[in-house]
Amino acid sequence: MSGTVRQPGPVLAAPARRTTARGATRTLRRLASGLGMGLGLGVGLVLSMLSPAQAAELRLRVLQTSDIHMNLLSYDYYQDRDTAEFGLARTVTLIHQARAESPNSLLFDNGDLLQGNPLGDVVARVHPLAADQVHPAYKVLNLLGVDAANLGNHEFNYGLPFLRQAIAGANFPYLNANVMDADGQRHAFQPSVMLTREMVDEQGHPRRLKIGVIGLTPPQIMEWDRQNLSGRVQVRDMVEVAREQVPALRRQGADLVIVIAHTGIDKTELPRLSENMAAQLARVPGVDALLLGHAHTEFPGPSFSGYPGVDLAQGRLFGVPAVMPGRWGDHLGVIDLRLSDRGGRWQVIHSQSSLRPIFDRANRRSLAAADPMPAVVIAREHQATLDHVRSEVARTEVPIHSYFSQVTESESVRLVAQAQLAYAKRAVQGTALERLPMLSAAAPFKSGGRQGWTQYTDIPAGPVAIKHVADLYVYPNTIKVLKLTGAQVRDWLEMSAGQFRRIDPAGPAEQPLLDTAYPGFNFDMMWGADGALQYAIDLSQPARFNRDGQPVGDTHRIVDLRWRGQPLDDVAEFLVVTNNYRAFGGGHFPALGADKVVVDAPDETREALAHYLASAPGAGAASAGTDRATAGPSWRILPVPGVKLRFLSGAAGARYLGDGAAVTWVKDNGDGSAWYELAR
Ligand code: MN
Ligand code: MG
16 A cells, blocks of 8 residues: 555654644545556545645744853853843743744754853852752743753763752753763663644644754763763764654654754764764754854854855755854744644745844844743852852962063963963873874963053952952863974964064163054964973064965074973874964964864853862962972063063052062053063
């Protein structure tokens, strides 16, 4: 007999179907088959007479949040103040609006929910969730009426027992189809769900739809959370799993299949087990909508212009409706689908993906007030987090400031570089990259000048709190690791040395050091672990590169560049830890770009710094000053005989001068700035 009407395979909660246009068509087909007529002319005629009158259309709005990273409230715990720029509390307002505009909607969360700010740490580590407590993320999401959620990579950060305990408090299904038990045979989590939902078609008739949903997470969790997962679970390739799960849901009678994938969009075809597989997932047959995340980018959005298969006008990827809503609740992802049941089954006949921002970046204006619900239901956890960020996590024996960070090694920048090193060492652990020597590059972000003469990092000796992290690292950058040759490392430092003016040994007795047109945030300094990298800067030479990274002469300002005491080998390979801005070409540094990135971590540098500061004594700010004293600075400016090297900085830096300081006072300019001089 014809298989037209059979639904093979297990049917979950098979609902009694109403007599709809589709039901009628099926009855006719069954009749036709029974009479031994194929789908011949006669039946075709009947169908075409039936369809125009009885085919229904239905609008379904699919809403998505992703990468909330515990920003349930619009509160910046590092700055210790409210913000209008992120936070699920504001996205909730947009969710309510979007639901009110559409007859049918579904809401999904795409993971990286449970970790990423001090609130996440407080719930997992500081005051660990008790057996009878609901995780604050689910106090909020349960009230939001989430239909299903996916596990992101960061869900594994606090270990499997915590994850299982936390998601047990969710009153919606948690999905993952590509993490298997240790034996590789069984799914470690629920791979998919068949949601049965009563919806309303355009004629106002109730319609029951079955929506198959699967969840996927990057296989890299086995590297990033090796200590939590090794020997406990195995991972499979996201695309291979989707090729099995999507048709299985179809066979089980799904009217629609939605793939929630914690993955981003890459420009190139990637090998199996890759991290950002959206383009390949979109080409798995039978996917009606693709919900993306992980990369913290915005789709549809201009950054994906020209990517293969991208339709920015409709928001599609290889023809499949797709959306990725940034991060931290800064956008709500919306996919509007128009379905028709013409032909006997629901099909997507139109789609439009869009993003709804909570904040107008161009005009610095809020677009969504915070919904009061999250603040009410997690008031206790929020207060515990405030207490935590305001409390001491480390002590520093020396003040940490950036007044002289453009001309001498500064503890304020060195700490950032050391935190990056600690993070990246863990990230490459157990990979082929582990054997390569690692350097870390960081620049002074708060260096006065055009930012204003009060804009310096300035943390007094004594207690260091989590919120000081914002003073040390003002940008929400993420960590990247590049693989470079020794020659490229040398050029990086040469480019940085463009911050200085050329000093003429035969010129005036006092000469200014800094080219004030050069932004401080492009003055990268580099460190290895335990003082492994050393170099000096010879300012009697002209800069090797211009502002665009083009060589302007065969001169060298970087001299005596040494790795573990030996001259740095130009053909040796190095890993260099930096931020996303620099890694992807910010500042036009020679040779830097996406092709050099070997660890594309979505994690914030600030987050790494907070963990570094709070880590065991001896590793963080607690040791500030002491290991610097033993290792000595990584770099220095060579004296130019007969010339006093002077620079401008904030006048408030005067309190850090004294015996043995690398800098001496010259004069106050009366406008908040002062002239200083390198001590010799
Ligand atoms: Mn994320
Ligand atoms: Mg992620």
